[in-house]
Each structure stands twice: as C-alpha cells, then as structure tokens.
Amino acid sequence: xxxxxxxxxxxxxxxxxxxxxxxxxxxxxxxxxxxxxxxxxxxxxxxxxxxxxxxxxxxxxxxxxxxxxxxxxxxxxxxxxxxxxxxxxxxxxxxxxxxxxxxxxxxxxxxxxxxxxxxxxxxxxxxxxxxxxxxxxxxxxxxxxxxxxxxxxxxxxxxxxxxxxxxxxxxxxxxxxxxxxxxxxxxxxxxxxxxxxxxxxxxxxxxxxxxxxxxxxxxxx
Amino acid sequence: xxxxxxxxxxxxxxxxxxxxxxxxxxxxxxxxxxxxxxxxxxxxxxxxxxxxxxxxxxxxxxxxxxxxxxxxxxxxxxxxxxxxxxxxxxxxx
Numbered sequence: 001x002x003x004x005x006x007x008x009x010x011x012x013x014x015x016x017x018x019x020x021x022x023x024x025x026x027x028x029x030x031x032x033x034x035x036x037x038x039x040x041x042x043x044x045x046x047x048x049x050x051x052x053x054x055x056x057x058x059x060x061x062x063x064x065x066x067x068x069x070x071x072x073x074x075x076x077x078x079x080x081x082x083x084x085x086x087x088x089x090x091x092x093x094x095x096x097x098x099x100x101x102x103x104x105x106x107x108x109x110x111x112x113x114x115x116x117x118x119x120x121x122x123x124x125x126x127x128x129x130x131x132x133x134x135x136x137x138x139x140x141x142x143x144x145x146x147x148x149x150x151x152x153x154x155x156x157x158x159x160x161x162x163x164x165x166x167x168x169x170x171x172x173x174x175x176x177x178x179x180x181x182x183x184x185x186x187x188x189x190x191x192x193x194x195x196x197x198x199x200x201x202x203x204x205x206x207x208x209x210x211x212x213x214x215x216x217x218x219x220x221x
Numbered sequence: 222x223x224x225x226x227x228x229x230x231x232x233x234x235x236x237x238x239x240x241x242x243x244x245x246x247x248x249x250x251x252x253x254x255x256x257x258x259x260x261x262x263x264x265x266x267x268x269x270x271x272x273x274x275x276x277x278x279x280x281x282x283x284x285x286x287x288x289x290x291x292x293x294x295x296x297x298x299x300x301x302x303x304x305x306x307x308x309x310x311x312x313x314x
Contacts, residue, residue: 087297093281102268115293122282122283124282124283126241129257129261129282130261130264133265133278133282136278136281137265137275140274140278142241
C-alpha cells in the first residue's frame, strides 16, 4: 500500500525538506514535490493532487490553506507541529489537519503518521490524546456556559450588548435606544451581571471570542 | 449512548508503565493493556464527565462521525466496566 502514497513536503527550511523527503522515500512513499512556502504548496497540490501534504505549522499561519489543499483532490494534511504543546495540536486540528506530529517524536513517526493519514485515519502523537480530549471537553463546557448566560439576556439587553460591542458610550446608547441615561446604565449593569463579566471591555471580548451575535442571529430572545 | 450516569476510575486500580505500554492492574491482580483511545477515555473518567461529552470530544479529535464516536466510546466504557476498571454514579458528584 505504501508504494501508492504520494506526498508533498512543505517546510521553510531546505534542510528539513530534504530530510523529510529522504525519510519518506525509505518507506516507499513517493515525494512529488518539496516546497518552501504556502503559495508554492497550494500550487504543488493543484499540480500533483498528492495523497498527503506534510506541512510545517508555521506555513499554516501564513495562509488558510487547508480548504484549498483538500478541495484539490481530497488530499489530506499532516502538520509538523511547532511545539509539543496542546495549543499547537488544537490549532492544527481546528485548522483542518488530519494529523499532527510533535517535534519530540522520532523520525519513524513521520512514516507511520503519513501512512495512517493517507489511509484515512487521524494521527495524534501517543500520550497527547487524553489531554486533547480533556481540553475539548473543557472548551465545550465553557462554550455552553457562555451561551446559557447570553440566552438569559432580554431583547433590550441584547441591543445594549450590541452597542457595547460597537464601542458606544452610555450617552450614545441612550440616544439610539430612546432611553434615559439612568435606564441605560441599569441595562448595562444587568448585562454585565448576567454575562458574569466585570467591564464593558470584557463583555465586548466575550461577544467576539464566542461569536455570539452570529450564533444567535435568528434568536429573538 | 445508554443513560448510566457518570463513569469513574476505580480507586484501587494500579497504573504500571512498561516501555510504551500502560498496564492497569485491578485489585485481584489481573492486568489490562489498553490501547491509546481506551486509556485516554479511562483517564477522562473522573466521576464528573458524561459519556456524551466524551463522544463529542472523540468526534472532533479523531475526525469521525458522531455515530462512530458514540459506538467507540460506548464499547470502550462497556469493556472497561466489565474489566472492573470503572464504576458508575448517577449524580456526577
């Protein structure tokens, strides 16, 4: 099976490209291109339609290339992590990766991961799955908690929150909502309390981080 | 997913590392070698995490459909329970 697997290697370091190329070819995979940046990776993917794109994580930060790579010919993406940290693993998976290699893994892991990703599996380094699952569960719980708090806002309070997120002052809000400044202050205080935040800046950050307005666009409260 | 409540690791289970393998030894001395996914799920069993939460996390982490994740988690928890590695409580406390 391994003789059928074609790969494109993408890494900004020529040395790393050559080393990965050599390792993959010892396993019988065919490296159809070595490229140094995201632009050339997209071009190589279009040209060769590889089974697997092996890409350094720093290149993913240059451009959102996962969708392009996948759209070409169902190519799958294996990311060479910038660190062995949980955050980089999550970034990679959220960015569309099908597998993640930690820089602490042995060279044989490159071969195993490439073949497994090519076969349609997800590859996560040994020992990192438990932490990843724990992190995903915690994120989901945080997300649910924020959504519950947002759901408790009245229609008027959501209007006030929208203006807070837009950076409006209390006076501007009063004018736009045809309310007295005192009433606006009461609404703002209620919004902060219900969202569990201490300032209007924190409230605006929460809106951005959890994309609240988009997710509740059709919900009239 | 059967509504059994919250799974928790049995307190008397001993964890032994043997090279790349992890062996869980129960009170009567029987040892179980778990694969990576089963071990990760067993570690999640803290008495306050629902199987449904595990299913969601496995679905995202492993890039599989919800049905497949549900089957994997359910099967793994059943096997861990039968092996005496887990107990269940209803209230997550």
